[in-house]
């Protein structure tokens with residue numbers, strides 16, 4: 599009887615990202631592509647693949663070589679930013695099957711770099727994969743063992759902002775009324791907190807109008823312009839996304855990032871302003887699932 603493989607978890611959004619890297623490299627260059635990710639245990643002791651990314655590299659139909667300098671920079675940046683010390687090397691096999699080639703096996707052995715184990719993942723554009731842990735040192739002995747893992751794809755739970763959007767756009771009964779300004783209502787749990795919505799007395803909840811002169815940068819200059827809730831939501835989400843990109847690209851400081859979130863809240867009050875820099879990465883994860 600075949601024994602069940604142990605499991606490693608990955609968010610569906612991260613898995614889709616890997617598949618899209620593979621697909622894009624195949625579409626554009628008929629090549630493989632590879633990169634890194636972090637291996638992070640959660641509080642229950644389950645292992646997760648986090649933040650998969652690509653690095654500068656040389657690609658070919660049956661090969662992809664990460665740039666050594668880029669890789670060294672990656673280790674340094676990630677260790678500093680997220681405190682990760684365990685990593686995954688992943689690469690695609692374009693439209694070929696997912697298996698360890700002779701080159702791959704050699705790479706895995708070379709990857710140990712003095713550490714006791716390595717994680718490796720190979721996938722193709724159809725979503726076939728092999729996820730493997732290689733251990734090079736057991737009880738102090740130089741002993742090489744390989745263990746395959748099953749991936750478990752996890753859909754992130756929707757955020758409060760997502761819920762707010764659903765509640766804003768859906769009303770069980772047909773009524774009409776207009777908000778004077780974006781509301782703040784209730785459930786404030788996540789990084790992206792909800793505004794309230796208990797509120798809607800009678801209402802066409804879709805109709806929001808903003809406070810006068812809230813944000814001239816975004817063309818909201820008088821209270822006669824009515825935006826619908828979805829437009830406001832998307833506009834604010836775009837602002838948060840842009841701020842994230844700038845912050846992650848080191849083009850925006852943390853205080854500037856906080857100010858940008860406050861600005862986004864003037865458009866649609868749904869984002870908690872982070873007080874600590876280390877809270878920022880959560881925005882990225884939450885935004886991925888907040889998009890409808």
Ligand SMILES: [Zn+2]
Pocket residue numbers: 689690691697698699702720
């Ligand atoms: Zn390969």
